[in-house]
Structure formats: C-alpha cells, structure tokens
Amino acid sequence: MKVLIIGSGGREHAIAYCAAKSKRVSKLYAAPGNAGIAKLAECVDIPVMDFEKQVAFAKENAIDFVIVGPDDPLVAGCVDAFEAAGIKVFGPRKNAAIIEGSKAFSKDLMKKYGIPTAAYETFDNADKALEYLETAQFPIVLKADGLALGKGVLICNTLAEAKDGVKEIMLDKHFGDAGNRMVIEEYMTGREVSVLAFCDGTTIKTMTSAQDHKRAKDGDQGLNTGGMGTFSPSPFYTKEIDDFCQKEIYNKTMAAMKAEGRAFTGVLFTGLMLTDKGAKVLEFNARFGDPEAQVVLPRMKNDIIDVMEACIEGRLDEVNLEFEDNAAVCVVLASDGYPVSYEKGFPIKGLETFDNKEGYYVFHAGTKEENGEIVTNGGRVLGVTAKGENLLKARANAYEAVEWIDFQNKYMRHDIGKAIDEQ
Ligand code: AMP
Ligand code: GLY
Secondary structure, eight states: OEEEEEEOSHHHHHHHHHHHHOTTOSEEEEEEOOTTGGGTSEEOOOOTTOHHHHHHHHHHTTOOEEEEOSHHHHHHTHHHHHHHTTOEEESOOHHHHHHHHOHHHHHHHHHHHTOOBOOEEEESSHHHHHHHHTTOOSSEEEEESSOOTTOOEEEESSHHHHHHHHIIIIISOTTGGGGSSEEEEEOOOSEEEEEEEEEESSOEEEOOOBEEOOEEEGGGEEEEOSOSEEEESOTTSOHHHHHHHIIIIIHHHHHHHHHTTOOOEEEEEEEEEEETTEEEEEEEESSOOTTTHHHHGGGBOSOHHHHHHHHHTTOGGGOOOOBOSSEEEEEEEEETTTTTOOOOOOBOBOGGGGTTOTTEEEEESSEEEETTEEEEOSSEEEEEEEEESSHHHHHHHHHHHGGGOBOTTEEOOSOTTGGGGGO
C-alpha cells in the first residue's frame, strides 16, 4: 500500500523507519518530511497544517493510508479532513485530540471519571486566578490551557512568582491564545514516566515505557525543552504500578472518552508522576512522544501498519503487541542555545557511519539538504538512538555513537538515563 506520513520531526522519522520495514508498504511519502526521512520516503513540500493540499495530494497519488504525527494538525482536525475524503487515516479525530489540546478538558475528564491526577482549578479570568493564589500552597503549577510547544507549564515557588506567571500566561499572552484559559494545579513530586498506547476507540494496549529528559542542561537544570533525550524501558515503572495504571488510568480514560462521544483512536501518551501516593496523570498527549518514539519504536516487533490498521478497524483486541527484551537510549543533538536562540545551516558530518549498523539509529529532527549537503535546520537537530541488552549498555552505546556525528555548535546533555544508576 501507499502510505503518507504527516510531519517533519524525529518522531516522524522513527515512524517512517517502522513503516519502511513493513511488508505492507510499497511506497512511502512524507509531508513535509526532513533530510533523514527523505532516505526512506518521497518528501512532498506541503506544510503540516495545510489539510486541503494534503488531501488533494493523497487523492492524486492514490494514497491508501495516512499517519498523522504531530499535535497541532491532530488538534486542528487533520484526521477529520482525510476521513471526509474517504481516506484511511491513523490518529484521533479533532473531538478526541482535545485531550491534549485543552488541559482544562483533560483535567475535567479525569475529575468526572475518577482518574488520579493533581488537584486543580480552572480559570478564564486573571483576577480570579490571582485571588485564588492568595490562599494557595507553594510550590504550585500554572498551565496554559492550549498547545504551547510543551512550554506552557510554569512551576512557581512563591506567590510573587505565581502572580508573574498568571500575568505572563493570561495578560501578556506569552503562549498566545493557549493562555485564554489556565489551569492551576497542585505540585507533585516523584519520578516521571511516559507510557504510549495504541487505541482503537474501545481497546487500549500499552507499549513499553519510557522516560524523557525535558530540561536543557545536565542535572535537570535550565529551561524546559521539547525533550533532550529518552530511555526505555523505565526501571521505575514496575509490574505493580502498571497493573494499577491499566485499571485506574488507561482503561478508565478509554471508557471515559467513549462515554463522552469522543472515542479515541490513535496513540494516547500518558505522562505519569509516580508519587508516594501512587501514580497520577501529569498530562495526556494525543500522539507519539518526541523523543519517546525514538526509543520505543525501534524496540517494537510488530508490523506498525498492521497495528495501526487494527486500531482504525476497531480490532486492536486481536493484536499481540510485542517488544524486544532489551533497552534503548536516545540522546538529542541540539544546536547550542536551544531552546532560546541558535544558529542554523551548519554542515553535518558522520551520518553515514550509521548506515547498516544494527542497533544504532540517527533520527533527523531539524535538518535539511542544501546543495547536496545535510545541514542543521532547527534547535533539536538529530536524535541518536542505540539499543543494548540493558539500559547501561544502551546508554554506553548511545554516548559512543554521538561522537560519530559532528557539526558546529553541537550541544547535548551528558546524563541521559543517568537516573538508572540509582537502581
Ligand atoms: P506537562 O506539559 O503537563 O507534562 O508539564 C511539563 C512538565 O512540567 C512535566 O513533565 C513535569 O516535569 C512538570 N509538571 C507538570 N505538572 C506538574 C505538577 N502538577 N507537579 C509537578 N510537576 C509538574
Ligand atoms: N517528549 C514529550 C512530548 O512529546 O510531549
């Protein structure tokens, strides 16, 4: 079948890697793709938010199957646009992607259906939010309601900081319309785990767990980023915790979305905090995580198209999801200065070292081809993933492989997966 992937990041490169391996796929396209995806797929220059052009391209080229990667098009109804044209498409519809698109929606859903999460209040008025803060406990967490590139969350240690935060989100509109409403929630402590799951509207099947490192600098210092690296599985996500989450979180969420007339098909990403009072939901996303996909998908044994098709056709219960009994670590190579300001356009050397190297992957995030050369074209440039028989070996392999790559202003964290040493 002919498959079109919407998106241009490391996550979409990891999806393309799996789709290219699928026995079901005869031709792969990506819109717009990137320089790495271009090695596996024909990239077409259509932006992720131009649904009209995407659908027209799919019709003209007799595309059989579409996979939508990023949050923005999902929340804006990309899946609905392909469905309306009668094209098979993997991802949640707009009315289900709201679980990521509105934090107030997802918090209200969890409250209504008794899904464990931090206590919270929702505000659509800055004065009310400021009044509430006067009697609140600190630290406290402020969240812009809408999509904000993973940056709309402020952890405030004092009343003064929180007041500034409300101003930033609701009055100065730092995150644009995402800040028309905000959620103020209880601060939780514990380890974070990301669990991705395939969903067919009724059945939910979880993949192997992962952990992201969101802060820019070693030791979890610096600003929040889209993610500086990941490891999988998380040794802290035990069988006992999984049993609890399957029952109290994943299955309840699937049933809740269905009961609300918003059946969720696609990948549900649950961000968990493992608190001393049990696992609680930090956030839901309506898609694969980035860079979680870069450590989870290389370990998946199933044919990705078989699984995605079963989701669309409501027969995920027939699928046995299987993952390799090993580990993977992904280290993001960024441009120095990310996430604030950075230069682009530097040639990248050493990419060919990864060709045909079993267990090593270089996923492109912000790259482009210029005069026959691959150059840096974003804050997060590459995700270098390596597998190993356990996390320590995978980490050693990943940090060996990052040295094969060279570009000006190359920046990375040196402690991805370090938490596993405490095990
Ligand atoms: P989110 O986009 O909701 O996942 O938030 C981004 C990051 O902020 C999370 O990965 C956590 O590290 C942190 N965070 C979010 N909500 C809370 C909370 N209620 N308590 C403590 N940390 C939080
Ligand atoms: N890595 C976190 C995210 O994709 O939202």
